Amino acid sequence: MSSSEMPCRSLGKSGIQISTLSLGGWLTFGEHVRQEDTIAVILKSAFEAGVNFFDFADVYGRGACEEAVRPALCSLPRHEIVVSSKVFFPMSDDVNDRGLSRKHIMESVDKSLRRLGMDYLDIYFCHRFDERTPVEETARAMDDLVHRGKILYWGTSQWTGVQLREVHELCRRMNLYSPQVEQPQYNLLARYAFETDVQPAATGLGMGLVTWSPLSMGILSGKYDQGMPPDSRMAKEHWLHKGHLTEDNLSKVRRFKKIADAVGCTRSQLAIARLMSQPGISSVILGATRLEQLRENLGAMQVKMTPQVHQQIDDLFPCQPPPNDNVT
Numbered sequence: 001m002s003s004s005e006m007p008c009r010s011l012g013k014s015g016i017q018i019s020t021l022s023l024g025g026w027l028t029f030g031e032h033v034r035q036e037d038t039i040a041v042i043l044k045s046a047f048e049a050g051v052n053f054f055d056f057a058d059v060y061g062r063g064a065c066e067e068a069v070r071p072a073l074c075s076l077p078r079h080e081i082v083v084s085s086k087v088f089f090p091m092s093d094d095v096n097d098r099g100l101s102r103k104h105i106m107e108s109v110d111k112s113l114r115r116l117g118m119d120y121l122d123i124y125f126c127h128r129f130d131e132r133t134p135v136e137e138t139a140r141a142m143d144d145l146v147h148r149g150k151i152l153y154w155g156t157s158q159w160t161g162v163q164l165r166e167v168h169e170l171c172r173r174m175n176l177y178s179p180q181v182e183q184p185q186y187n188l189l190a191r192y193a194f195e196t197d198v199q200p201a202a203t204g205l206g207m208g209l210v211t212w213s214p215l216s217m218g219i220l221s222g223k224y225d226q227g228m229p230p231d232s233r234m235a236k237e238h239w240l241h242k243g244h245l246t247e248d249n250l251s252k253v254r255r256f257k258k259i260a261d262a263v264g265c266t267r268s269q270l271a272i273a274r275l276m277s278q279p280g281i282s283s284v285i286l287g288a289t290r291l292e293q294l295r296e297n298l299g300a301m302q303v304k305m306t307p308q309v310h311q312q313i314d315d316l317f318p319c320q321p322p323p324n325d326n327v328t
């Protein structure tokens with residue numbers, strides 16, 4: 001597809017526009033995909049197809065992801081791309097090398113910028129809520145980073161509706177830059193927290209939503225129909241099986257094929273297209289270990305979602321609480 005076919009959407013009430021489909025680097029770049037030329041081809045192809053938002057984190061490969069994407073990212077026009085990173089998860093055994101304290105945020109942003117070879121981040125996410133740090137300390141640190149020009153916007157990831165409302169109220173009272181975007185998990189196998197809590201809260205606060213794991217880490221593509229392909233994510237990351245690679249999920253994904261076949265697209269494309277049609281979403285963050293996967297997934301832009309297809313998908317994958325913890 002060409003870049004003219006990739007519409008951009010507002011990031012909530014902010015002025016910035018990001019591509020409806022974006023690309024992230026969790027478990028792929030610098031980990032399962034290490035060849036520099038493969039990484040470059042995937043990132044550049046995404047950019048040429050109109051993707052302008054690229055999502056990374058310090059903890060992805062403990063710095064390896066940010067380093068692995070640097071050559072390819074630096075070859076793209078900086079002003080045309082929106083690059084994010086994240087802070088929260090431990091980067092070493094050191095007691096302060098984790099969380100959302102002022103110290104860890106200030107030190108982490110410089111390390112991410114060095115690894116990415118950039119002067120500023122467009123978006124800096126608090127990768128989780130930190131129970132041990134006062135929210136005011138975190139919000140002030142993020143506000144300072146905006147004033148220093150090291151980040152343009154800040155965001156949250158996997159925060160609850162209550163936590164989002166609280167931080168917005170605090171920022172309003174203290175006249176601080178508030179988080180402009182939340183990054184929650186959202187896919188057909190994990191709808192409940194997003195649709196019943198995060199989406200109404202974030203949208204009400206004027207925040208954008210950029211959602212992760214649209215294929216439930218590849219499961220919705222149908223690649224696990226006949227067992228475990230040896231080079232797949234689930235073959236390499238056994239810790240992800242629990243709560244995801246269940247017989248119930250696999251059986252639904254097999255039945256999903258009939259709906260996708262009738263529409264004339266793949267299950268990956270239909271799963272992604274369904275998310276794009278959900279109100280409030282600024283961008284769906286894709287993951288890909290191969291160029292063919294990226295190309296297929298970008299084809300979701302061409303899928304025509306009728307109300308009947310929408311209903312069939314919702315009947316097969318109802319919005320219900322997960323039987324156990326379904327969040328990585």
Ligand SMILES: NC(=O)c1ccc[n+]([C@@H]2O[C@H](COP(=O)([O-])OP(=O)(O)OC[C@H]3O[C@@H](n4cnc5c(N)ncnc54)[C@H](OP(=O)(O)O)[C@@H]3O)[C@@H](O)[C@H]2O)c1
Nearest residue numbers: 024025026212213214215216217218221232233286287293
């Ligand atoms: N904020 C957070 O806490 C958080 C958490 C997770 C992810 N994220 C962000 O969201 C991004 C996307 O998440 P994700 O990688 O889990 O997305 P996903 O789309 O659910 O899974 C992507 C993986 O599925 C497989 N795949 C993708 N397309 C396929 C296709 N068409 N056919 C067959 N297999 C396919 C590939 O893995 P294999 O080829 O290895 O099987 C690929 O790496 C991440 O890169 C990251 O930026 C954020």
